[in-house]
C-alpha cells in the first residue's frame with residue numbers, strides 16, 4: 558500500500574479551490590481562509606454549513622484541525638475580536654484550540670458539480686444548466702510567435718503554468734507555421750541573424766487558452782522559455798463562458814406532475830416537515846429552477862427560462878406576490894434545507910480527492926446542525 562502523505566492547510570485550500578475555485582465567488586463574499594496557519598498539519602476535517610461554536614466543539618471531539626463551512630465565519634469587516642460577540646467567540650475558540658476555518662460559499666453555489674447541481678440532483682432534475690451563467694472574461698487566448706524548433710519548450714512552460722485546459726483536456730493548443738520578420742536596432746542582440754539587418758525567419762504561431770487567474774504565471778513562464786530578446790505575443794480576452802458554472806440551475810423532472818406531488822417530493826428529498834408554496838397545487842410542473850439559500854435574486858432568470866417553478870429559500874411576501882402574478886410557482890423549502898446537503902456532498906468529493914492524493918485525512922460530517930427555525934403547528 559502506498560504511503561500516505563501529510564497534508565498542510567495550504568494543500569487543503571488548494572484542493573477546495575479545485576472543486577470550487579475561489580474566483581467564482583461574488584465580489585461581496587469572503588471565501589477561503591478565515592482563521593488558521595496555512596502551514597498547519599491537517600489530519601481531520603469537519604464539514605458543516607455554519608462555523609458556529611458547536612462546530613468548534615465537534616471538531617475538538619473528533620480531532621479535526623480544520624472546519625470547512627459553507628457560510629463564511631468572517632463576513633463583515635471586524636472592528637475588534639472579542640469573545641463577547643458570536644463571531645469573536647468562534648474565532649477565539651478556534652485559535653485557542655489550533656483549529657482552522659475555511660469557507661466555500663458563493664464559489665460553491667456557482668461551481669460545476671457544486672451546491673446547486675447537488676440540489677437539482679436531489680430533486681430528480683435532469684439536463685440541468687446554470688440559471689445565470691457566470692460572467693465572461695474568465696478566459697484569455699495567448700498567441701505567441703516562436704522560432705521553429707523552440708515551440709516545445711515554450712508550450713511546456715505555458716502548460717506547466719496553467720494554460721491549455723479545456724474541460725477534461727489539458728495541453729490544448731493550436732500551431733500554424735509562418736514567416737516572422739524583424740530588424741534589430743543598434744545595441745540589440747537578436748537570437749537569429751544580425752543586429753541592423755532585416756531578417757525573415759520561420760516561426761510558429763502558438764495559441765492556447767489561459768484562465769484569468771493564471772495569466773501572470775503563464776506569461777512569466779512563456780517569457781522565460783522563449784529564446785527571443787523581445788517576445789511578440791498577444792493576450793486576447795475571450796467571451797467564452799465557463800461550462801456548467803453559474804448561479805442556480807434549471808432542469809426537467811422526468812415526468813410532468815402536479816405542483817402538489819412535486820412539493821411532496823421536495824419535502825422528502827430535503828427532509829423538511831413543511832414548505833411554503835406559491836401557486837395552484839393542481840397545476841402541472843416539469844421545468845424546475847433551483848437556487849439554494851437566499852435565491853430569489855435568480856427569480857428574473859427563472860422567469861426568463863420558462864421554468865414552471867422555482868425552489869429556493871428565504872422568499873419574502875412581495876416576491877411571492879409577484880411570482881403569483883407572473884404565474885411562476887415557488888417552493889420555499891428554507892435556507893437551511895436547501896443548503897444543508899452540501900455537508901455530505903462536499904464531504905464525499907473531498908474524501909475522493911484525499912484518496913487520490915494519498916493524504917492521511919479523516920473527514921467528518923457535522924451531524925448536529927439544526928435549522929434555527931422550527932416548524933410550529
Ligand SMILES: [Zn+2]
Pocket residue numbers: 628849850851892896
Ligand atoms: Zn446560505
